[in-house]
Amino acid sequence: MPPPPARPQGVTSLPHQCSVLLRRLAASRSLTSSSFLRALRCLHARLLTSALLHAPPHPHLTLRLIHLYTLSGDLPAAATLFRADPCPVAATSLVAAYAAAGRLPAAVSFFDAVPQARRDTVLHNAVISAYARASHAAPAVAVFRSLLASGSLRPDDYSFTALLSAAGHLPNISVRHCAQLQCSVLKSGAGGVLSVSNALVALYMKCEALEATRDARKVLDEMPDKDALTWTTMVVGYVRRGDVGAARSVFEEVDVKFDVVWNAMISGYVHSGMVVEAFELFRRMVLERVPLDEFTFTSVLSACANAGFFAHGKSVHGQITRLQPNFVPEAALPVNNALVTLYSKCGNIAVARRIFDNMKSKDVVSWNTILSGYVESSCLDKAVEVFEEMPYKNELSWMVMVSGYVHGGFSEDALKLFNRMRAEDVKPCDYTYAGAISACGELGSLKHGKQLHGHLVQLGFEGSNSAGNALITMYARCGAVKEAHLMFLVMPNIDSVSWNAMISALGQHGHGREALELFDRMVAEGIYPDRISFLTVLTACNHSGLVDEGFQYFESMKRDFGIIPGEDHYTRLIDLLGRAGRIGEARDLIKTMPFEPTPSIWEAILSGCRTSGDMELGAHAADQLFKMTPQHDGRWVDAARVRKLMRDRGVKKEPGCSWIEAGNKVHVFVVGDTKHPEAHKVYKFLEMVGARMRKLGYVPDTKVVLHDMEPHQKEHILFAHSERLAVGFGLLKLPPGATVTVLKNLRICDDCHAVMMFMSKAVGREIVVRDVRRFHHFKDGECSCGNYW
């Protein structure tokens, strides 16, 4: 018996043993779905890393460790190991892992870290596909070109697959372009490869041209083998082209229906807003025992969230919970993301947060979902918290935050963030620009707005509708109606939002008739007006005093367009009537409303009464309003006491008198002369005060509602301002001779009888109060008045 061959030296060394173990661990594919295995891998990787700290460096081992780390989801650890030796194989793993996590810049950095001479085809492929995944066509093509230009390297079928996929993200991809690509694929000999053909089908389906579907079909018919993805590609392609019917017939054509095709069809219905059909298909899937996977659930959950079928969504949630053990963390990720969306859309942000917190792995989408959940629930401070806490952000995170700021009235912060974004070298997308432009509009900063317009043009975002619409609004807000109109004229494809913006622009500047004409033209051009359009029209009528026209459009909205007027439409109409002194009609209108009057309806009535001097109705409206407004939370001046004082002094609901309601909703009834050249500043300032108030967190859901900033009102505008702390408060102007006891947080100017309310935090601070003509300087309880101009 021959002796066993002697072991080669060094094989039993620690690195070698580890290497064997690692290879086994990484290869245990059958257990991939177990999160336990992932944890185990991670644990092993960590143990080995520390064990090998003092062992001699071993390239193979490092590679295996990197692979293990990427498999177990510990990307930073993998990246650290890579930096010690930037080899192409490790880079490939990392590029793929980071791209899969949606972190493109990091993914590309690994490619960059490998010296050009060491980059191989596989690494190039990984980068091309990383760019393709992130829909960045141009850089993907550039990397492909560099692969060709290298001389020593040749693209393989992976390269072509990734390239074709990237090409699908090119804007206006043409059939000719596709054919050219097909040609070069054939020439390279990658023509018969399934994945390449699938990518080609997808590419043709992405062309806008009608005949492109024929070409796609031709490729498909010539394919010797087709798999689930081939059919899915066709279904998805048709859905993208807006042809759900064709998608459905492809779906029916497939004999053996793979679950992927079902999922594609369901998500197709969801995207087309055909929620009923989506659910129908989902039911059939269950009946036919097609395995439901995370994609199915994600689509169905998204359907529930979009359609507002929250109860249904919750029952699907239950179903998922029963299946949870079968879900791998990375598979459950999109499902969890969809769940977070569902709960935050149905207003249950707390549950959304709980799901988010319990998620084992989170990606950019998860963070963005919870971020926008907070933004939509007007919890801006929470949103900011999340934003700063996010381990990684993408363009969308910034966009959500910028537009969230604008939406919440924090235009200054929006612009600040926008600037920070550029300082951090993040390229804003057109939506972000739209947000920043709206912020300029809100702040009335034409100069800055124009500047951004310039950047937009430079960046080639000219054709963007969101940015264009924001520009129309911005120009209108800044008083540049001509520019707004010009924008409206040059925009390549105006949508209903553009029309609404332009109608509103005209209305704002008192061109009521033109606004109505534009509305008629919109309808004549076949654009269906929505509820916003009518809101805009009513506002335009309001600004120009077109009472009868307002009524006509209101009637037409119900009769011709089947839009049920909401609270906001009634409010506008009542406001319109009130301004025209036709308060009686407004009162009659309330009775015909299909719902009980809301606070804003009473506010409109109240301000109408102020104009017409209808004391009786005004008193009634005020009483209703007070009844409805929630109690203050103790941090504010007791509005009830002030009200009582006013009543006691016989100043209740006097025309021209403005007042405040404290509580969860703070109404700042500003009575002002808007013709004054400085008036718009006051207006902006008050908005800012409201915004800051919320930001400071004094009263969570505070809304500052401004009233009576119309040209025909000519009274004082009073407001308060502190250099350090802008405080939210309201102002009462009492008639001369009225005496009011000073409450804890209340001060009165003896000279002009302005009553100020401060938050307790502001008491004792130096507060400067100005009105348009006078200023009040409060210090140590003293008030000095003087002329401001």
Next chain:
DNA sequence: ATAGGGTTAG
């Protein structure tokens, strides 16, 4: 070590 399609955030 890399790939094609479908899911989630606006």
